[in-house]
Each structure stands twice: as C-alpha cells, then as structure tokens.
Amino acid sequence: MAVRLKDPEVLVPIDIRDNRVWMIEQRVKGLGGYPLGSQDPVLSLMSGGYDSTVSSYLTMSRGLKTHFCFFNLGGDAHEIGVKQVSNFIWEKYGSALNVKFITVPFEAVVGEILTKVDNSEMGVILKRMMLRAASQLMKEVGAKALVTGESVAQVSSQTLMNLKVIDQVTEELVLRPLITTNKQEIIDKAIEIGTAPFAASMPEFCGVISVKPTTRAKMHRVEKQEANFNFEVLEQAIANASIVSIQNVMDDVAKQYQGDVPVVRMPVGDEVIIDIRHPDEVSNRPLKVSGRPVKAIPFFALESSWSDLEREVTHLLYCGKGVMSRMQASYLLGKGHENVGVYLP
Numbered sequence: 001m002a003v004r005l006k007d008p009e010v011l012v013p014i015d016i017r018d019n020r021v022w023m024i025e026q027r028v029k030g031l032g033g034y035p036l037g038s039q040d041p042v043l044s045l046m047s048g049g050y051d052s053t054v055s056s057y058l059t060m061s062r063g064l065k066t067h068f069c070f071f072n073l074g075g076d077a078h079e080i081g082v083k084q085v086s087n088f089i090w091e092k093y094g095s096a097l098n099v100k101f102i103t104v105p106f107e108a109v110v111g112e113i114l115t116k117v118d119n120s121e122m123g124v125i126l127k128r129m130m131l132r133a134a135s136q137l138m139k140e141v142g143a144k145a146l147v148t149g150e151s152v153a154q155v156s157s158q159t160l161m162n163l164k165v166i167d168q169v170t171e172e173l174v175l176r177p178l179i180t181t182n183k184q185e186i187i188d189k190a191i192e193i194g195t196a197p198f199a200a201s202m203p204e205f206c207g208v209i210s211v212k213p214t215t216r217a218k219m220h221r222v223e224k225q226e227a228n229f230n231f232e233v234l235e236q237a238i239a240n241a242s243i244v245s246i247q248n249v250m251d252d253v254a255k256q257y258q259g260d261v262p263v264v265r266m267p268v269g270d271e272v273i274i275d276i277r278h279p280d281e282v283s284n285r286p287l288k289v290s291g292r293p294v295k296a297i298p299f300f301a302l303e304s305s306w307s308d309l310e311r312e313v314t315h316l317l318y319c320g321k322g323v324m325s326r327m328q329a330s331y332l333l334g335k336g337h338e339n340v341g342v343y344l345p
Contacts, residue, residue, distance in 0.1 A: 034063025037097045041065040042175065043134060043143040048082035048202045050186050051149025051178055053089060053195035058177040059147050060094050067141045068246065069102040071130050073110050078202065079103060080327060083249045085198035088278065090246045092194065100141045101249045103242045104133055108233045116228040120214045123157040125225060128169040133238050135170040140243055145173040151181055156213035165217040194280050197298060250323045261329040262341040264316050267292060271314045273343050276302055276328060287318060289345075294318075299328055306337060316343035 013024040044056040046068045059066045068086040072079050086101055109129055117125050134146050150158045157166070167174055178186055190196040264271065267289075275287045276299040287294050297305050299319070309315060317325035322344040329340045 036060060036063055036094055037065045039063040039065070040144040041067060041142050042145045042147050043067045043069050043102070043138040043141060044147040045130060045134060045149075046070050046082050046086055047149070048078065048085050048198060049149070050183075050190045050196065050199040051151065051154075053085055053149075053199060054186050054189045054193070055147055055149040055177045056086075056089055057093060057189075057193050057195070059175065060089070065097050065099060066094065066147070067100045067102070067143060069104065069134055069137060071104045071106040071133070073106050081198065081202045084324065085195055085202075087246060087249055088198065089193075089195065092280070095247075099246050100243050101246045102137055102141070104137070105237055105240050106130075106133075109237050112229055112233050116230070117225045120212050121217065121222055121225045123155075123213050124162050124165055124217045124222060125229075127157055127166045128222070128226070129234055131166060131170045131172075131174070132234060133241075135172045136238055137241055137243075138172065145175050146170070147175045147177070149178055150176050151178045151183070151186070154183060156215050159215045161216045162214070165219055165222055168219065194278060197278060201299070250321060261326055261333060263322070263326075263344050264341050265345060267316065267343065269314065271316050271341070271343075272310075273316050273318055274302075275318050276325060277319050281320070299324055302328055303332070303335075306332065311339065314339040314341060316341045318343040 013027075015022045015024055039062060042059055042064045044052065044059060044066050046052045046056065047070075056066050056068065068082075068090075070079060070082045070086075083101065090097075090099060106129075110126070113122050113126055113129070131146065138144075138146060150163065152163075153159055156162070187196065190199055267273070271292075273287070273289055273292055273294045275282055275294055275296045279296075279298055282296050282298075302317075317329050317340070319325040319328075322342060325342045325344070329342050332340045
C-alpha cells in the first residue's frame with residue numbers, strides 16, 4: 001500500500017528519544033517567547049489585581065525570571081490574597097525556577113503620607129516611595145529591572161506627567177508591559193491565564209485616596225511635600241521586608257489559620273465536601289472521594305453560593321494544601337455561618 005507523506009489522510013505525531021518512539025497524544029501550548037529564565041531577572045510590584053498579575057505573566061512569557069514584591073498598606077487579607085495569586089502564577093507558568101516573594105510592611109509609610117503630604121500629591125508620592133523601596137530590594141534578588149502594571153491614564157497617577165515624576169525617583173529601569181493596553185484587554189488576558197478570579201475577589205486596602213488627585217504633578221511641588229516626610233520610616237520598612245521562596249510562601253499563610261477551624265482527615269458522617277480550588281485545578285486534578293459527595297464551588301463564588309447549601313449538613317472545604325480552605329472557612333465562621341470545616345486528607 002502506498003504512503004502519501006506530502007498529503008497524508010492521518011497525521012501521527014511522534015517523538016524519538018533514546019532509541020524509543022513515543023506517540024504524542026496531546027500537545028500543551030507553552031508561554032511562547034524566550035525560554036523561561038533565559039533573560040535577566042526582574043522584580044514585579046504585585047497588588048494582586050488584574051494589571052499586576054497580567055504584567056507579571058507577560059514578563060515571564062519573555063523569558064524574564066520574575067520575582068514578586070508586595071507592599072502591605074495595612075491589610076492581612078490583601079497580603080494573603082497576593083501570596084495566593086503569586087503562587088498560582090509561579091506554579092502554573094514558572095515553577096521550573098526558584099523565585100522570591102518579598103513583603104514590605106508599608107503601614108507606617110502610609111501613615112506618614114496621610115499626615116505629612118498634601119492631599120493632591122499623595123498618590124504620586126506613594127508610588128515614588130514604592131519605587132524607592134523596590135529599587136533597594138531588587139538587589140537582594142539580583143533583579144535588573146522593576147515591573148509595574150501601570151497603563152496610561154487608567155487612574156490619576158498614571159498620566160504621562162505623573163509617570164515621569166514617579167520614575168525620576170529611581171535610576172533603575174522600570175518596565176510597564178501594559179502601558180497602552182485598555183482595561184478590557186487586560187481583564188480578558190487575566191481570564192485567559194487564570195488570574196481573573198483572584199483579582200475579582202482581592203480584598204484591597206485603599207488607605208491613600210486623594211479627594212482631588214493631581215494629574216499633572218510638578219517635581220518642585222512633590223519635592224516640597226517629600227521634605228516633610230520622615231525617611232527613617234521608609235528605611236525601617238525596607239529593613240523589615242520579608243523575603244521567602246515562592247514555593248514556601250503559602251506555609252506562612254497556613255500558620256495564620258492554625259487552630260481556627262475544625263480539620264477533618266476522614267469524614268465519617270454525612271458531610272459534603274466542597275472543592276474550592278481554581279477551576280483549572282479542578283479540571284486537571286479532579287477530587288474523588290469514595291462514597292462521598294463532592295461539589296465544586298470555586299473560592300471566589302463560595303460566599304454568594306453559601307445560602308443555597310443545606311444548613312443542617314456540615315460542609316468541608318477542600319483546596320489541596322489546606323491554606324485557602326482554612327482561610328475561607330475562618331471567614332465563613334466569622335460571618336456567623338455554622339457547620340463549616342476543612343477536609344485535609
């Protein structure tokens with residue numbers, strides 16, 4: 001029988017390795033661009049929202065080893081959320097590399113800005129303080145550039161004049177992968193890469209909001225306001241920064257919820273297990289428990305769906321490592337809900 005190699009009826013992809021032939025059943029599309037880690041390291045400023053998660057993904061897709069830096073403005077819940085989404089991005093797109101997660105306690109810096117800086121300049125000066133801190137901390141991870149999720153005119157601090165004033169605080173290269181991208185495109189990309197559910201439920205801390213923020217900052221005005229700022233507070237925040245490996249970042253989160261909620265290793269009653277993992281994880285690694293019903297309700301839809309569940313039945317939340325499930329269970333118990341626990345086989 002003749003074989004038509006130029007126009008085959010059936011294409012059978014194979015891979016030959018070590019004198020063995022492997023038939024390829026499925027191809028998983030990679031990031032594209034340069035191989036991950038083949039370019040210089042960068043430090044991405046992470047708020048956990050749509051912009052910072054997408055900009056981090058884009059630098060990773062260009063082969064840049066991307067470390068994460070979070071400025072805690074005063075909310076533990078926000079820090080936990082950012083750690084979770086950063087771990088998700090790393091685990092899904094960059095787990096071959098050992099990257100770092102930096103947390104900078106910025107509460108006192110926020111306090112200085114609120115009490116020492118004119119209202120209209122607060123947003124710009126906060127960004128300048130972040131770049132000052134990040135410029136020092138990037139050396140700790142060998143980063144050659146900073147990354148932000150800023151886009152022109154998306155908020156008041158992101159006009160061209162304001163960005164120019166912000167950038168003048170550092171001599172380091174600042175990359176802005178989203179600089180001309182509109183918001184809907186950013187959201188669509190976040191949906192595609194799987195970070196949208198995190199961003200939509202991120203408990204942000206909005207402690208520095210100007211009533212009439214400037215969109216045309218002048219350097220001499222900013223410098224005059226910063227003259228009132230006690231820079232020892234900023235130096236202390238940098239000195240107190242925490243640097244951990246991204247693969248261990250969830251361990252810190254887990255410690256905050258030890259003992260808060262009941263943990264069940266092996267259900268023996270009529271409990272219902274709720275898989276609250278990201279839909280991608282549920283699809284890739286479905287949870288199967290012999291003789292036990294399992295419902296899939298992602299963490300970002302858990303609170304809105306809770307009223308539809310049977311109140312008389314105990315619901316055990318499952319997330320794999322027990323971190324997200326502990327946090328969500330603790331939150332639900334704090335809201336007055338009962339019959340909540342964690343399933344940790």
